[in-house]
Amino acid sequence: MLKNFNLDKFIKTSVTGREGSLLQQDIKQYADALGEQINNKSVLVIGGAGTIGSSYIRALLRYCPRRLYVVDINENGLTELVRDLRSTIGLNIPDDFKTYPIDFGSAIFEQLFLNEGAFEIVANFAAHKHVRSEKDSYSIAAMIENNVIKAHHLLNLLSTTKSVEHFFCVSTDKAANPVNIMGASKKLMEEVILAYASKIPVTTARFANVAFSNGSLPFGFLERFAKQQAWSCPTDVKRFFVSPEEAGQLCLIASVLGKSGDIFYPKLDINDMKPFSDIACKLLETWGWQVETCASEEEARQKAAQLTDASMAYPVYFFHSDTSGEKPYEEFYTDNEVLDIHTFAKLGVIKNAHRRTSEELDTIIKEIKALFSHGYVEKTEIVNLLGQYLPNFDHIETGKNLDQKM
Numbered sequence: 001m002l003k004n005f006n007l008d009k010f011i012k013t014s015v016t017g018r019e020g021s022l023l024q025q026d027i028k029q030y031a032d033a034l035g036e037q038i039n040n041k042s043v044l045v046i047g048g049a050g051t052i053g054s055s056y057i058r059a060l061l062r063y064c065p066r067r068l069y070v071v072d073i074n075e076n077g078l079t080e081l082v083r084d085l086r087s088t089i090g091l092n093i094p095d096d097f098k099t100y101p102i103d104f105g106s107a108i109f110e111q112l113f114l115n116e117g118a119f120e121i122v123a124n125f126a127a128h129k130h131v132r133s134e135k136d137s138y139s140i141a142a143m144i145e146n147n148v149i150k151a152h153h154l155l156n157l158l159s160t161t162k163s164v165e166h167f168f169c170v171s172t173d174k175a176a177n178p179v180n181i182m183g184a185s186k187k188l189m190e191e192v193i194l195a196y197a198s199k200i201p202v203t204t205a206r207f208a209n210v211a212f213s214n215g216s217l218p219f220g221f222l223e224r225f226a227k228q229q230a231w232s233c234p235t236d237v238k239r240f241f242v243s244p245e246e247a248g249q250l251c252l253i254a255s256v257l258g259k260s261g262d263i264f265y266p267k268l269d270i271n272d273m274k275p276f277s278d279i280a281c282k283l284l285e286t287w288g289w290q291v292e293t294c295a296s297e298e299e300a301r302q303k304a305a306q307l308t309d310a311s312m313a314y315p316v317y318f319f320h321s322d323t324s325g326e327k328p329y330e331e332f333y334t335d336n337e338v339l340d341i342h343t344f345a346k347l348g349v350i351k352n353a354h355r356r357t358s359e360e361l362d363t364i365i366k367e368i369k370a371l372f373s374h375g376y377v378e379k380t381e382i383v384n385l386l387g388q389y390l391p392n393f394d395h396i397e398t399g400k401n402l403d404q405k406m
Helices: 007-016 024-029 031-038 051-060 075-086 107-116 137-158 181-194 217-226 244-257 276-286 297-305 358-372 379-389
Strands: 042-046 067-071 096-100 121-124 166-170 202-205 231-234 262-266 290-294 313-319 347-350
Touching: 007 244, 007 276, 024 031, 024 244, 031 244, 042 051, 051 067, 051 075, 051 244, 067 107, 075 096, 121 137, 121 244, 137 166, 137 181, 137 358, 137 379, 166 181, 166 244, 181 202, 181 358, 181 379, 202 244, 217 231, 217 276, 231 276, 231 297, 244 262, 244 347, 276 290, 276 313, 290 297, 297 313, 358 379
Parallel strands: 042 067, 042 121, 067 096, 121 166, 166 202, 202 262, 231 313, 290 313
Antiparallel strands: 262 347
């Protein structure tokens, strides 16, 4: 049944609704400019084993960088990345291509950077990206350390060298009017990056959910089906979606063609948003299954355990979202942000994002570190502190988190 299933084709027909890439016109129009910025350059990609990072690398290798180093804490992911790249036709993998399972906030990474440096392009995709990571003080501390404090340390490191021509760090649509701590941490990360815009050429991008990215709910559908486990899916949550290919191309354009301080986003219409429940139903339909709607997680689990080779109805528990930090739809920019919607066909650029001074950022980082140094911190204390820095942070708290759901 799944033998001939083509995920890329399903994403195009049933998720994005686009046969070709959203960015094919921009990639074609700016092909020469991209080549000028990438060819014969030395590139460092941090967090390159993930869905977006690896998609960025595939887009990058359509050009001809001189050197490519990839850093990620996921050792297995790096192994698969190498195998995938070397098995893909049309990629220009440089002779000097190395992968390292290293934490980019570690002393070992600093040694690597200082000893192997002279990177002209540095792209950072290492981040906590899930709303579920705001369970409690421990998970929140790890998220803020990764998304904010390590990014700050990285920029301090990059500022010691004159070689960096482009620095890119991925953001999220959840940074616009954030309602969860992940989005707030990404918004603060944007401000960390932009504080260095006068010292290093820096850009970032807010964009949609990447369809079937590692750890996403649609990716979970594939995993649950392979294990003959029930599905669980919200009916009231809509998201913008881009394909992995589009995500890589978006980040590539933003990383080397933007002006320092630019925040990129895809030009998607509100009508492009799709409910997760639509994807679930369409996926089962594509596989020749009917949806068996269940009234509870327990009912869904029980019916999944009774599936046989003759079964053609798959148990799905549909529910209304009630976990902290979830809003029914996302947005790419706020009302007070100035937009350039003319330079690129399918990309907009935020031009006036708020910039703090380096001194302000240093003070904020110190206050965050001081809060977490006191031992266990209540979640409300963290929300209140972030609210002082981010006036448009309107946290949605329900007392429930996604780890409490199937």
